[in-house]
Amino acid sequence: MNVGRPIEAETSVGARRAMMLIMHRELCLSFRRPEQLLQPLVFFLIVTTLFPLGLSVQLSLLRDMAPGVLWVAALLSSLLSLDSLFKNDADDGTLEQLALSGQSLATIVIAKTLAHWLVSGAALVLVSPVVAIGLNIPVSAFATMLLGLALGTLTLSWLGAIGAGLTVGLRRGNVLLSLIVLPLAMPLLIFGAGATDRAISGTSAAGALYFLASLCVFTSTLAPFAAAAALRIALD
């Protein structure tokens, strides 16, 4: 079966409108189950609490490890929510219908991933100031932290889309998803935490932020096609 490539390419709905429709659907479905939105956020809060409790550090030391703790926690809680990116639709057959709809799979992937980021990554960014206060990050570093997290969580959503596409049909794909996405996300972690770290110590974080931005652009342009290819493998 030619998935995503129908015999007559009669698309009465343009790509942009299709993206809007799919995003609208994703957001509606997400808000119908608000507890599923809150769980990764709560996980994020809990994990960032674990480090200070486990290490019982003084405030000054906490500031030193804050960027790393923040980013690792963001990474892990993003991973939790990634599993549902394609799985629900794959389970009830909606994914096949979307693939057969005549829209390119890449368009569908972009729409779903952006919607997913809005409710997970963006939410994380909004909550991060609260966590930052708990980790004794100075307010002067907040701007860098927020920008870095925004770029980073978006990049992570794209990487996660590839991983989710590859593991969508698997029964215990959750752990495998993490195993696949985390090595790819390591450069992201290094530069994201590095940017926040520089902002805390007062030096310019511009270089690291530019690098984060370039990582984001790189993944935004290529990941949809990789994820679409992964979905095609799963759906064939």
Place this chain on the structure above:
Amino acid sequence: MWTWFYRLASPPHVYRVAATLIPWFLTAAAFAIGYGAIAGLVFAPPDYQQGDAFRIIYVHAPSGWISMFAYSTMAVAGAIGLIWRIKMGHAVAAAVAPIGASFTVLALVTGSLWGRPMWGTYWAWDPRLTSELILLFLFAGVMSLRPAFEDSNRGDRAAALLSIVGVVNVPIIHYSVLWWNSLHQGATVAKLGKPSMPPSMLLPLLSMMLGFMCFFGAVLCMRLRGEVLNRERQATWVREAIKS
């Protein structure tokens, strides 16, 4: 003229060619590694900065090179399988993975043992070491993804896609010493122009590189034959082939 290339898509042909290549590769590897190791350990003069510890380069540098070469091979073979649907591509990719992973481990361990006397630490989170470690994780990811699918075809293609996504790490490893301030020393051999090593040190190193490459070829052929059999079990040519 290109028939030799097209025939590589044929499983029985690959099975036979691999068999004939193995003894050649192994003999060449034995000679090259033998000379390289002995010359490197005994005849090369000690380095004026590092003393005899530099001799670790004779296993560390070749294994690092092979780890990157192996991953690239795995990605290219996977791409051939994915794009042109040539099953032998997937067979090669599956065969390379454990070999590449083992050489990555070798590079990391020998590097660590070299780091202790030279830098004072068994490990440092510098760009080259970190990206080599990421390479090991990427190998692990690909090797875990392939068997997770019930349909082995799907598994092959998913693994191929993942290895292609991860191949962006290989140039990062190679150029990390150029792009960032790194503890790890820069390029000594692959610089354009004269390498910065005297021949008495360089020749054993080149020999070890060649030897490791031949060894890699030999072991790849051996594993590839196993992969071909596993994928072509039902085919008629297998009956005659396994009798020999």
Place this chain on the structure above:
Amino acid sequence: MGGYARFVWPCFGFACTVLAWNLWSARRFHAAARQRAGRTLAMSDEN
């Protein structure tokens, strides 16, 4: 080895181990594949 012997020799030793493991593992893999192929052929012969 100028005092570095306890670093150099383990490196070469581990390298030998890795090379040997590769040879052994590849041979075993091929042998197992042959066995499985033989069994598949035997099963199809019975039918």
